[in-house]
Amino acid sequence: MTKANMKTNENGLTKKDLFRANWRWLWSSQLAWNYEKMMATGYFYTVLPFLKRWYHDDELVDMMKMQDQFFNTNAFVGGFIIGMDLAIEEKKGSAAKNTVAGIKTGLMGPLAGVGDTIFGVIISTIFGSIGAYMGLKGNPVGAFLWILVDLIVLFARFSFLPMGYYQGAKLIDSAQGKLNAVTDAAILLGVTVVGALIPTVITAKVPFVFRSGKVTLKAQSMLDQIMPSLVPVLLVLFVYWLLGKKKMTSTKIILLVMILGIVLSYFHILGA
Amino acid sequence: MTKANMKTNENGLTKKDLFRANWRWLWSSQLAWNYEKMMATGYFYTVLPFLKRWYHDDELVDMMKMQDQFFNTNAFVGGFIIGMDLAIEEKKGSAAKNTVAGIKTGLMGPLAGVGDTIFGVIISTIFGSIGAYMGLKGNPVGAFLWILVDLIVLFARFSFLPMGYYQGAKLIDSAQGKLNAVTDAAILLGVTVVGALIPTVITAKVPFVFRSGKVTLKAQSMLDQIMPSLVPVLLVLFVYWLLGKKKMTSTKIILLVMILGIVLSYFHILGA
Amino acid sequence: MTKANMKTNENGLTKKDLFRANWRWLWSSQLAWNYEKMMATGYFYTVLPFLKRWYHDDELVDMMKMQDQFFNTNAFVGGFIIGMDLAIEEKKGSAAKNTVAGIKTGLMGPLAGVGDTIFGVIISTIFGSIGAYMGLKGNPVGAFLWILVDLIVLFARFSFLPMGYYQGAKLIDSAQGKLNAVTDAAILLGVTVVGALIPTVITAKVPFVFRSGKVTLKAQSMLDQIMPSLVPVLLVLFVYWLLGKKKMTSTKIILLVMILGIVLSYFHILGA
Amino acid sequence: MQWWQILLLTALAFWMVIDPLTLVLINNPLAIGMISGLIMGNLKIGLAVGSTLQLMVLGVGTYGGASMPDFMTGAIIGTVYAVLTGKGTQFAIGLAVPVGLLMVQLDVLARFTNTIFQHRVDRFISNNEPKKAARNVLYGVFPWGLSRALPVFIMLLVGNHVVKAILAVIPTWLTTGLKVSGGILPVVGIAILLRYLPTKKFFSYLLIGFLASAYLKVPMMGVALMGAAMAFIYYKNELKSANYALAGQQQEKEEYENDKGEYEN
Amino acid sequence: MQWWQILLLTALAFWMVIDPLTLVLINNPLAIGMISGLIMGNLKIGLAVGSTLQLMVLGVGTYGGASMPDFMTGAIIGTVYAVLTGKGTQFAIGLAVPVGLLMVQLDVLARFTNTIFQHRVDRFISNNEPKKAARNVLYGVFPWGLSRALPVFIMLLVGNHVVKAILAVIPTWLTTGLKVSGGILPVVGIAILLRYLPTKKFFSYLLIGFLASAYLKVPMMGVALMGAAMAFIYYKNELKSANYALAGQQQEKEEYENDKGEYEN
Amino acid sequence: MQWWQILLLTALAFWMVIDPLTLVLINNPLAIGMISGLIMGNLKIGLAVGSTLQLMVLGVGTYGGASMPDFMTGAIIGTVYAVLTGKGTQFAIGLAVPVGLLMVQLDVLARFTNTIFQHRVDRFISNNEPKKAARNVLYGVFPWGLSRALPVFIMLLVGNHVVKAILAVIPTWLTTGLKVSGGILPVVGIAILLRYLPTKKFFSYLLIGFLASAYLKVPMMGVALMGAAMAFIYYKNELKSANYALAGQQQEKEEYENDKGEYEN
Numbered sequence A, B, C: 001m002t003k004a005n006m007k008t009n010e011n012g013l014t015k016k017d018l019f020r021a022n023w024r025w026l027w028s029s030q031l032a033w034n035y036e037k038m039m040a041t042g043y044f045y046t047v048l049p050f051l052k053r054w055y056h057d058d059e060l061v062d063m064m065k066m067q068d069q070f071f072n073t074n075a076f077v078g079g080f081i082i083g084m085d086l087a088i089e090e091k092k093g094s095a096a097k098n099t100v101a102g103i104k105t106g107l108m109g110p111l112a113g114v115g116d117t118i119f120g121v122i123i124s125t126i127f128g129s130i131g132a133y134m135g136l137k138g139n140p141v142g143a144f145l146w147i148l149v150d151l152i153v154l155f156a157r158f159s160f161l162p163m164g165y166y167q168g169a170k171l172i173d174s175a176q177g178k179l180n181a182v183t184d185a186a187i188l189l190g191v192t193v194v195g196a197l198i199p200t201v202i203t204a205k206v207p208f209v210f211r212s213g214k215v216t217l218k219a220q221s222m223l224d225q226i227m228p229s230l231v232p233v234l235l236v237l238f239v240y241w242l243l244g245k246k247k248m249t250s251t252k253i254i255l256l257v258m259i260l261g262i263v264l265s266y267f268h269i270l271g272a
Numbered sequence D, E, F: 001m002q003w004w005q006i007l008l009l010t011a012l013a014f015w016m017v018i019d020p021l022t023l024v025l026i027n028n029p030l031a032i033g034m035i036s037g038l039i040m041g042n043l044k045i046g047l048a049v050g051s052t053l054q055l056m057v058l059g060v061g062t063y064g065g066a067s068m069p070d071f072m073t074g075a076i077i078g079t080v081y082a083v084l085t086g087k088g089t090q091f092a093i094g095l096a097v098p099v100g101l102l103m104v105q106l107d108v109l110a111r112f113t114n115t116i117f118q119h120r121v122d123r124f125i126s127n128n129e130p131k132k133a134a135r136n137v138l139y140g141v142f143p144w145g146l147s148r149a150l151p152v153f154i155m156l157l158v159g160n161h162v163v164k165a166i167l168a169v170i171p172t173w174l175t176t177g178l179k180v181s182g183g184i185l186p187v188v189g190i191a192i193l194l195r196y197l198p199t200k201k202f203f204s205y206l207l208i209g210f211l212a213s214a215y216l217k218v219p220m221m222g223v224a225l226m227g228a229a230m231a232f233i234y235y236k237n238e239l240k241s242a243n244y245a246l247a248g249q250q251q252e253k254e255e256y257e258n259d260k261g262e263y264e265n
């Protein structure tokens, strides 16, 4: 690590800078969403103006690459991470590359979990049911109410990025050891949530039922006796292993998984 | 810390001392129970004779203050803590002030949980149901049986304080590092139990139900989807924050919470 | 520890050696199973040829004694432990006595849990129900199918011991500190599983029911309110304490527990 | 009704609130109903009233300083007027239950009034007047005792019609509201505790205790055992760190071999 | 049907898939049904169709990149043909549901097509051409928007009979298969994540998160809280170790007394 | 009944108790019933008896050294007398079940008798006589084998009336009592294990395993996985401490950067 990239970016970010970052995140986060790196491009697009301001030449390429890595979170609250990132990079520059990568990967999972629950499930359950039942009677008030709530939420979203920025700034002022510890702790949290994602997000049941006279043996309950969510776990292991193979691209894997799903479903080995 | 208060109190406690302490605890523990410091005065009253024996002047005031801090546990088994305290102070004097404060706060919660369960719930469920059903038939034997059991329990209560004393004495003989570690471990245990107290002890439901045609939306189950016991948690955070305000006394807070309860209940926002 | 027993056993084990060990384990593991040391003799018998090859005189006696200690696991997968043991002893000789003892005790519990589930519960539930329902209709195919599956399993069992051997060999090549850490971790895992064995394996219910008019008080549910599996825990504590007594042999304890069971069952204090 | 009966019942009311705070001998509607019955010369009705009320509060306790329906007072009033009017147990319960619910408020009042003595104790301690401080601890007996003795005394004097009339006047929104308040009041104790404990240092364990109870519904005993397990792990770690800091690795090594030694037992 | 209606509805279809990715204002069948109704001049039917479909997807979301039945497209088609044929809500739903189920595939297609832009972005970054890279991020709008606008446009042109005929032709094994595929596709994202995270170092926590969810059915919020508790413990430990390593025990001791200081507040 | 039938069935009884200890091929009532049927020349009844008994012990196993109803012996006796008397499956089951329940005791006896050989093995090891020790391990085959072969042989000789008479004589309190004993006997193994393991050092984990099973009903596989997670955390910590103790912070730092390096893959 050369001394050059240890310099701090003196010019502090203005409120306008933070607003602009939020604005970019709002529009771009999922625009080029794809199975390979999910929100990576959205994140990249959001921080690009700052990268260009702070880095040049090889350093810039280096940092752009890092910011174009796999990223996926709930878009509503994801700005928090960007805020932290900006605060850290502003002070530490590219020296904090690993720290930023760690915090991104660590926090994206937990924020996805929490954000999806609150902004995905809860709000749409509440206002969806109110609106639908009013709508069934021909009353559009419920539908408009929901749009109103959505507007309020949209407004609220602009607070997460600055929140992250100030948390990040506070963190930066403490010792380096602390920053490393926070990064590791964030990753720990992230890994924990990913563990819980496996049985939650992947739906794969084995519908096979053995029937003979009065006896019915359900394959799925046999598997559950060994371990709940055994099939999702095996699928994860399988794809994880595939990813390690040479010449395997994630595109190929996505296609393969799709075909696998159709074939296994055809033979009644897997069901949704 | 002056060298003076490092001296140990050579004169060991007699069995009679321990019995007397237990006696005082029996009568005073909850006599001046109040929402602000709960059993603090009872604890203070119990150990006062020993404080007077061991300390003088400023040191005495100092230790009396410490022993008059917030304290709350199950009175049946709380003597255990007093026993430990006495053993430690006997040897280490006021030098152990922080250790004693730590052990008190750490152990009170767990002992409350366990004591309330066994001496509160279990015994009264068993002998309450036996007694009541015999009573309904006009048979007073069950009621007397319960009183008999209560007498036995009363007798048994005298063993907890000495038990604590001997545990404390054993602890004291080990290295100082060990004592610190035990104190911290006790506090850890205490904090864990307090965490579990929040959803257990605070009863606050949101009874609001939205009804429209066939649809019924229960506010409480919406809240539960975000997090079970969300309302108790928010209440704790609110009061915790209040306590940090200047000019806020716990008396004011108690009144405020009472009024809050009545008002929120009036508007059907909270229910028991 | 003399320098002599630090020498490593240069002559590496052949595939034939491993096969032979597996063969001995297959036949002997449970042949002299007894309540005192369970599979200890089976383990001893399995590794004896290697002990004789590697050690002599007092060292031999010493290592034979260690290998004749309490051991109990699921016989199907237990070979894994023997494999690890052989790899370690082969390289480290009797210097690894404590390590081997630790790994044996640590891994036997978890392997028992997992092995019993898969080879005990799952397979016999699946093929037992298939076979039985075919059998009820006079069709022996299901019964033969089960025997076929058993043959396949028998074949598969020969892979666990070599698997353990190669894992063990890998472990050995790392630093000594790592080996100690692995041993401790294995024991931690073992102890965790033993904790779960208490409520799982010991079946002891208190069938006593108090009835008076409409009221029925079930002793067991009262006990459950204090703690689930309270009786098994108390029994374990009792026998643990007994084992510490002088002149107490495990044979005496087994007889005592049997008599205790009969007597307590007679007075309706315990039920299965 | 004889004057000595009123006196005895008032004394009973005084003691029955001190009892659960001290000796815990007749800390239940059943016993109080029975004793009231004895005093009124009709054990059977006393038992019936006490038993019925008892079944309503089985295992319900005043944990963490929460208040519960005061069915002991209810048992006295119910038994007395059931005997006097001869209208039987059903009538007694109809009277006892609202009385009990109302009396919760006086329990709250007593717990609240004691704050005064707390403040006096605090002051006397600061002034190094331990005797006066001690005396003020004992004064706590009066708010407690009178909180039940006085209303019982009055209710016995005025007659059951007046009691009923008063009960009818109190609006339900107030009683419900007070019930809700009672349910959330423990929040104060917990918040004070959290301020007092080194909560920040052990915040994780607060969270773990909460999660175990809120999500997994582990009862208090289980949480305490879990806490004990974690406390022991923490304790071992602290000792180990201390060892490292003090004597470097040497001491550690010895300990290790000691541990291993156990295998050979 | 007027040309401007077709145009407006096609534009609506384009926006309604961009909306949930950006502003999130009309991200639901209810709103889309209502707007389609307005465009078709029959608010009531639009509301009825949208509401009915809404109730089928209450709280169902596209988490972790999973696709869900596209009942927004269903709402447009259903409303339009219900108004045109005058056959009512029931008919609309019968059309909307299979359309919605079929459209999942186009969601998958859009998410998949964007991989092309991802690869271009990657390349331009390597070549230090940030402007081109940025532009390609925005191109993502086309696969998304067209994935709904095009089919809606076509379905409005060809008429409901043709739509029904096409729906009937697709074999169920394929639709079921695609549904199963959709259920297991998130596996790819998770596996990539695991490769990307320092999974080995924190494997235990992966396991713990899994166990909490699979065995104890703790919902995601609970797991996140649990993870936070463990993260905080880890953090404290790291700081402590760092302290030991740096300054020996001295610093530690100070910290200890600080902690104790809190008791005296 | 032919002498060779008795011989074959006795041999079967001998092997069928060795089988589950070794090869595990016909370790179930179903197979034993079928083979008995073959020997008696009536496969159908054998299958019927074996199948019915099989359904009673589905998935029940002898874990941790617990004994279970010996329905394999029951299958032999039941099948034989069903064929001989011609009274059908129902009659066979009525005989097989009490026989099976009674035979548990002989299982316990066998496991108990082997203690003798254990003691001999112990002694020969001390005397450095490995060959004699090894031989005594194999002698275990006799208590096991005879525990079933002998009673089956006798029951086949004496006839079903005598068997029934004997079964009737045994008091239920004894059979119930023995069943209860069987249920609590594993306590001995667990207690021995706890003495043998360094329980004190890892007491927390014992508690955690217990809590997971007793309170949260996590099955054994889940507990093992949880234990593995904790073991791995412990392992990492041990290594780290060792690093600190050995080489100070230097080594640690390197490791840290290594870990980070993974992000760049």
Ligand SMILES: OC[C@H]1O[C@H](O)[C@@H](O)[C@@H](O)[C@@H]1O
Binding pocket: B038, B039, B072, B073, B074, B075, B112, B113, B116, D062, D063, D064, D065, D066
């Ligand atoms: O919960 C502990 C403790 O709290 C308060 O002091 C009272 O409610 C007691 O009855 C209870 O035992």
Ligand SMILES: OC[C@H]1O[C@H](O)[C@@H](O)[C@@H](O)[C@@H]1O
Binding pocket: A038, A039, A072, A073, A074, A075, A112, A113, A116, E062, E063, E064, E065, E066
């Ligand atoms: O689950 C996190 C996140 O994953 C993907 O990016 C999309 O499905 C989002 O809608 C979701 O919020």
Ligand SMILES: OC[C@H]1O[C@H](O)[C@@H](O)[C@@H](O)[C@@H]1O
Binding pocket: C038, C039, C072, C073, C074, C075, C112, C113, C116, F062, F063, F064, F065, F066
């Ligand atoms: O539970 C482990 C193990 O314990 C004993 O050795 C026997 O009951 C075996 O059948 C079982 O596999």
